[in-house]
Amino acid sequence: MRKSSKASGWLPEGPGFRVFASAPTVPPPIAPSKAPAAWGQPAIEATIRAWYSFMSIESGELRKVKDEWEARFARLPIDTDVSQIDEPLRLRWRALPKCRSLDGGTRPENVARARQRGGPLDGVSPALENPPINPLTGQGRTNADVARETNAWRAYVRQQAHELEPVYQSDYLFVLPPNQTLQLHRVASGAFVEDALSPSIHFQTSEYRQTPNTQLGGFWGEFTLKPNPNYNPQNVKMGGVYVRHNEISRSQIVLYNVQVVPVKRPPPPPGQKPVSYIRVLASSLARLSQVCPEFAMPSELPESHADDDVETAAGGADAAEGETAEDSDDEDPPPPIPDGFQQVASSSLVSISHFLLWSTVERQRARWHHGVVTKVYPANYTFRGRPYTHDAKLDGSQLIRGVNLTPELEEEGMWVALQATAAPPPPPLPPPSPSPPCRSPSRAPGGVREGQNRVFLRFP
Numbered sequence: 001m002r003k004s005s006k007a008s009g010w011l012p013e014g015p016g017f018r019v020f021a022s023a024p025t026v027p028p029p030i031a032p033s034k035a036p037a038a039w040g041q042p043a044i045e046a047t048i049r050a051w052y053s054f055m056s057i058e059s060g061e062l063r064k065v066k067d068e069w070e071a072r073f074a075r076l077p078i079d080t081d082v083s084q085i086d087e088p089l090r091l092r093w094r095a096l097p098k099c100r101s102l103d104g105g106t107r108p109e110n111v112a113r114a115r116q117r118g119g120p121l122d123g124v125s126p127a128l129e130n131p132p133i134n135p136l137t138g139q140g141r142t143n144a145d146v147a148r149e150t151n152a153w154r155a156y157v158r159q160q161a162h163e164l165e166p167v168y169q170s171d172y173l174f175v176l177p178p179n180q181t182l183q184l185h186r187v188a189s190g191a192f193v194e195d196a197l198s199p200s201i202h203f204q205t206s207e208y209r210q211t212p213n214t215q216l217g218g219f220w221g222e223f224t225l226k227p228n229p230n231y232n233p234q235n236v237k238m239g240g241v242y243v244r245h246n247e248i249s250r251s252q253i254v255l256y257n258v259q260v261v262p263v264k265r266p267p268p269p270p271g272q273k274p275v276s277y278i279r280v281l282a283s284s285l286a287r288l289s290q291v292c293p294e295f296a297m298p299s300e301l302p303e304s305h306a307d308d309d310v311e312t313a314a315g316g317a318d319a320a321e322g323e324t325a326e327d328s329d330d331e332d333p334p335p336p337i338p339d340g341f342q343q344v345a346s347s348s349l350v351s352i353s354h355f356l357l358w359s360t361v362e363r364q365r366a367r368w369h370h371g372v373v374t375k376v377y378p379a380n381y382t383f384r385g386r387p388y389t390h391d392a393k394l395d396g397s398q399l400i401r402g403v404n405l406t407p408e409l410e411e412e413g414m415w416v417a418l419q420a421t422a423a424p425p426p427p428p429l430p431p432p433s434p435s436p437p438c439r440s441p442s443r444a445p446g447g448v449r450e451g452q453n454r455v456f457l458r459f460p
Contacts, residue, residue: 027093032080045073133193150193157196158257165256166196167203172258172280174219174288175205177245182254182292184208184223184280188244199250207243208278213302218295219285220302222263222277255291258284261384263304281384282308309386335368335416346410346417351376352390354418357403361394369394371403 036042048069055062077084133150137143157166167173168191175185190203209226210219225242232238263277282305289297301308335356337343346352353373360366375391382388388402405415 030082030091033077033082033085035080036076036078041076153193154196162197164197164199164250165253167191167201167250167253167256168193168196171256172260173205173253174255174258175245175248175252176254177248177252184210184219184258185245185248202247202249205245205248207245211277213304216298216302219280219288220298220305222279222304223260224275224277255284255288258288259385260284279304281305333368337418338370340421341418342421343416344419346405346407349417349419352405352417354420355392355403355405355415356418357392357394357405357415358413359403361401370396374400 052066075086133153135146137146154168167187169187171187173185174182176182185205185207188204188206191201195201207226208223210221210223213220228239228241228243230238231241259281260278261281263279265277268274282301286297289295341354355371357369357371358366359369361369371392371394373390373392377388377390383402387404389405390403391400392403393400409415
């Protein structure tokens with residue numbers, strides 16, 4: 001397999017070198033076998049015949065065993081020609097999986113998978129090799145490389161326009177099982193990458209139990225895997241440690257691609273097993289409110305979600321107040337340039353240190369914030385699926401936040417770069433005051449005479 005996803009786009013230069021004189025025949029002929037003497041046929045036959053006299057069976061059964069072995073010896077080839085081997089005992093040629101191409105894309109087909117897939121990924125597969133993700137590690141390729149390419153492939157497919165939402169392994173979903181309430185699930189097994197867009201995909205999920213937010217309800221609480229009350233390590237039929245749901249289909253999915261983050265909790269007391277908790281991001285809960293109006297967004301986000309990206313959630317709040325995005329754009333105030341700074345193009349600066357950013361922070365309405373850069377990230381850096389270019393402190397706060405200061409957003413007027421203006425030189429320091437004279441060492445306080453132990457006092 002090629003490591004690079006763009007390797008198939010490379011075109012050779014020049015006439016090249018001839019590798020094959022003619023097209024190979026299919027199926028190819030079987031290679032000649034070893035000569036009987038080379039693999040020890042006479043010795044093997046003699047050994048088996050010698051065991052006849054030691055077999056403690058009836059004479060009729062013994063005759064049957066001898067006939068069976070002698071018939072097998074007679075079917076062996078007398079030379080290296082493998083065509084002398086009986087047809088059922090010859091090696092069988094199995095053709096490689098065939099490829100099907102739609103819109104220029106190719107992907108290896110498997111008969112079992114093709115029956116239920118229907119080719120939903122063929123339209124997007126031209127961008128990557130077949131298979132779309134190389135699962136092999138070693139030779140400088142790590143598990144992190146595989147995970148990075150897997151996430152890149154998933155993001156690529158999700159950005160395309162499809163009739164159905166993709167479902168991938170380890171995705172979080174809001175699921176409504178039959179005769180049950182809405183639940184948070186995670187795909188546990190059965191969701192193969194080539195079946196992500198299949199309309200008939202079936203998979204197994206793990207159910208999560210919520211510790212609800214008593215003030216808001218809904219799904220604003222914390223989640224952990226739901227234990228299986230019937231778990232019995234001596235009886236595998238009772239299921240695993242946690243509750244799982246088999247044969248989950250698209251008809252039961254209410255919301256796809258739910259974004260979650262881990263929740264930090266104090267360590268448990270000694271002797272207790274640690275339990276991990278997660279919570280759903282406000283952006284996913286905002287999407288859920290559009291699908292299920294009964295889970296409406298609150299007017300203010302709870303403290304647990306205060307640092308979430310509230311673009312989607314804020315949009316829902318603005319809509320509830322009767323405002324539109326166009327109205328808010330018309331009323332955006334110009335950036336208030338602080339004293340001692342001037343607005344400049346970021347391309348004229350070697351590095352950005354001060355800036356003004358139009359954003360929503362701490363559940364407030366969008367406004368301009370004065371930021372000071374504390375860290376610069378490498379290109380294409382993302383955190384929780386969001387791109388960031390810098391870390392900064394906003395409005396004099398000690399809390400460090402990630403910001404995205406790109407030229408594209410600068411052109412849209414979402415932020416401006418600041419440069420400090422020339423300041424007058426600081427006033428000269430006052431001259432130091434004269435120090436008082438030190439006392440004579442020959443007559444220190446306390447009557448200490450010269451030649452005795454002396455005490456020296458130094459005055460400021």
